[in-house]
Amino acid sequence: MMKSLALVSLLAVSASAFSPLNVPKTDTASARRDFLKTAGAAVLTSGLVSASPALAEVVVPEQSTTYAFPVDWGLSFKYDEDAAKVRNHMVVATGLAKGSEKMEEFGKNMKKEMVDFVSYYRRFPKVAGKPSFSTLYTSINVLAGHYTSYGFKYPLPEKRRKRLYQEYAEIEKSLKRGR
Numbered sequence: 001m002m003k004s005l006a007l008v009s010l011l012a013v014s015a016s017a018f019s020p021l022n023v024p025k026t027d028t029a030s031a032r033r034d035f036l037k038t039a040g041a042a043v044l045t046s047g048l049v050s051a052s053p054a055l056a057e058v059v060v061p062e063q064s065t066t067y068a069f070p071v072d073w074g075l076s077f078k079y080d081e082d083a084a085k086v087r088n089h090m091v092v093a094t095g096l097a098k099g100s101e102k103m104e105e106f107g108k109n110m111k112k113e114m115v116d117f118v119s120y121y122r123r124f125p126k127v128a129g130k131p132s133f134s135t136l137y138t139s140i141n142v143l144a145g146h147y148t149s150y151g152f153k154y155p156l157p158e159k160r161r162k163r164l165y166q167e168y169a170e171i172e173k174s175l176k177r178g179r
Helices: 002-017 028-049 079-095 103-121 131-150 158-176
Strands: none
Touching (some): 079 103, 079 131, 079 158
16 A cells, blocks of 8 residues: 555656646746755655565564574475475574584584585576575575685674575565465
């Protein structure tokens, strides 16, 4: 509803910005000022319309040292199940704090599972074209890059965690829609 209202107001403002003004020829300064006001409103309104839902605020949970160590590592070779499992394991990995028990073992298992997932599913065009896969692939690259650069014992910085949690929310929505 909000988007349609903003779109209608944008169209109205845009149309009025380029319509002739009923202003006497001698008052060009006022005409310019009116045009700039109208054009400025159009620019501001277009910013409302183009706001991406992917950038919505996501609550970033505090890092924790306590967690349930997963026992279901590996792929089942069913995309929806594997994508949900890898995403869930990545959520746990993203929330680990420094000094978490078995953090290094978790990181090694996580990296192997991510590599296996990507190397298996990117070969299938029907899967590789899904929005959930491309977003998960991006998240995997971020987490794997962190492990490569900093090792398995160091937690992710806050800015990276926030971005990952936003991507995890997108992945979950896409998987629920079967996309």
